[in-house]
Each structure stands twice: as structure tokens, then as C-alpha cells.
Amino acid sequence: MILIRKQRAAFFAIVVACLAGLTFSTAALAEIDRGMILKESGVFGIVATFRLRADWDEMTPADRRGAAAEVVKTVAMHSGDVLVDAYLTRGLNANSDYFLRVHSYELTKGQDFMVDFRRTLIGRYSEVTETLVGVTKPLNYVTPEKSPELNKGLKSATYQGGMPRYAIVIPVQKNAAWWNMTAAERLAMAEGHTIPTLKHLVSVKRKLYHSTGLSGLDFITYFEMNDLTAFNNLVIALMSVPENLYHTRYGDPIILGTIHSVKDVFETLER
Numbered sequence: 001m002i003l004i005r006k007q008r009a010a011f012f013a014i015v016v017a018c019l020a021g022l023t024f025s026t027a028a029l030a031e032i033d034r035g036m037i038l039k040e041s042g043v044f045g046i047v048a049t050f051r052l053r054a055d056w057d058e059m060t061p062a063d064r065r066g067a068a069a070e071v072v073k074t075v076a077m078h079s080g081d082v083l084v085d086a087y088l089t090r091g092l093n094a095n096s097d098y099f100l101r102v103h104s105y106e107l108t109k110g111q112d113f114m115v116d117f118r119r120t121l122i123g124r125y126s127e128v129t130e131t132l133v134g135v136t137k138p139l140n141y142v143t144p145e146k147s148p149e150l151n152k153g154l155k156s157a158t159y160q161g162g163m164p165r166y167a168i169v170i171p172v173q174k175n176a177a178w179w180n181m182t183a184a185e186r187l188a189m190a191e192g193h194t195i196p197t198l199k200h201l202v203s204v205k206r207k208l209y210h211s212t213g214l215s216g217l218d219f220i221t222y223f224e225m226n227d228l229t230a231f232n233n234l235v236i237a238l239m240s241v242p243e244n245l246y247h248t249r250y251g252d253p254i255i256l257g258t259i260h261s262v263k264d265v266f267e268t269l270e271r
């Protein structure tokens, strides 16, 4: 009798352990795959900058305690639907203390996260100073078919600058003359843009979001690097290519931040 009870208990323990394992692995499976979502097309990106209200700094550390943990928990709650990156801009930007970059396969999921984030303590004490929305797309111009040599250059260059500490976001808008050029003319411009940039791929990581009709701009350009001087040189090189004549917005603002985990950004601001 005792033996049967023991066998039954062992059986239930195995079932519970299996179920727990199953729940755990399902949760792990359900989490957004960072490597994938950052590579794929058709992914929405929201970049939002925030400035902490003056009364945040007037609060006592005791009143602010737990704010970072609350954000971390909110991010974890949405981790099946969105990938959230956080950056500290305090001291580097006049209009913001931090910014978030949120990726999702459906824009509504990104919005759901933003709504919940704004309900956290630090979210309530933050003012949004900029919101940019864009979507990732396959290459338009420097494709294997249209520009094989440059495409090869693009694919073969690899970033070698070490774990990047800085991120820079530059919103870009083009004028009507740009959009009214023929596809061949724009291809030539895009090639003129790409030629001086390829050598910089060793020190700069780039990502492009298309934003026409989604935000009041055409592109959100996002870069990560360690070497800010190399980035400065890259941007100078791009100032003198013909494509630059078609920009009606370049930055305004350029958002420079340092890259940290969500926890570290909000713990710094909580202190």
C-alpha cells in the first residue's frame, strides 16, 4: 500500500516537473528572438525619446525606489511580442534623458507596450519629446540584381569595432524632387551614397527604417558604434554626395545615446 502511494507520488512529481518544464520552454520559445527580429523585413520600429519631469529629480530616492524594477517587469510581460532596447541620453541631448527602441511584428503590440510603459511610475514622470515610427524593408537599390558589386561589398564587410557603446538615430526626410526622379536616377544616387560608406562598415553598424506616411519623415536611420570620430568622418563623407541635396530634414534632432540594458538605464535614472 505504502509502495503504491510512493509510486503514485513519484508519478505525480514527474508529471508536475514535466508540465513545469513544458511551461518554461514554451515561455522561452515564445520570447521574441532578438537576432531574427533585428534582421527581418516587415518589422515595425518605434523610437521614442523621453525627458524626465523636473519633479522626478525632486522626489526622494525612497519615492523612486522600485521604478526600474517596474519597467523591467513591464518589458518582461511584453517580451513575447516586442523587443525593447533602452539608451541613456541624459547629459548628451538637450531634449531627452533616455530613449526606447521597440521592435514588433505588429505595430499594435509595440503600442500596447508603450501604453503600459507610460503607466509605470517613471513613465508617468516622463514627457515624450519625439516619436518616430518605421518599418524594415528589403534593399531597394543596392540589390544583387541592380548593383551586384556594391551589394557584394555590403554583404562581405563585417563590423569589427567591439561591443558598441553608442547609438545614434538620424531622422531623414527627402524632398519631392527626390521622389520624382526615375528609379534609375535614384539608383545612381543610392550608389553614390554607398560607395564612400562601405569602408566604414568595420566601425559602424547600420539599420534603416522606412517611415514615409507612418511618421512625419521618410527614414529613421540608426547606427551603433564605439568610434564616434569614425562616425563623424563617415557623415562628413556623406555630406558631399549628390543625394545630400535632396534632404529636407537631417536629424533635428540627431539622437545620441549610450547603450545599456533596460535595467541599467532605469536604475541610473532611479538613483
Ligand code: HEM
Pocket: 138, 139, 140, 141, 142, 143, 154, 170, 172, 190, 193, 194, 197, 198, 200, 201, 204, 205, 206, 208, 219, 221, 234, 235, 238
Ligand atoms: C556604414 C555606413 C553606411 C552604409 C554602409 C550605408 C549604406 C546604405 C545603403 C547600401 C543604402 C541603400 C539601401 C537600399 O538599397 O535600399 C542606404 C540607404 C540609406 N542610407 Fe545609408 N549607409 C551608411 C550610413 C548612412 C548615414 C550616416 C546616413 C545618414 C543619416 C544614411 C542614410 C541613409 C538613408 C536615408 C537611406 C535610404 C535612402 C533611400 O532609400 O532613398 N546612411 N545606405
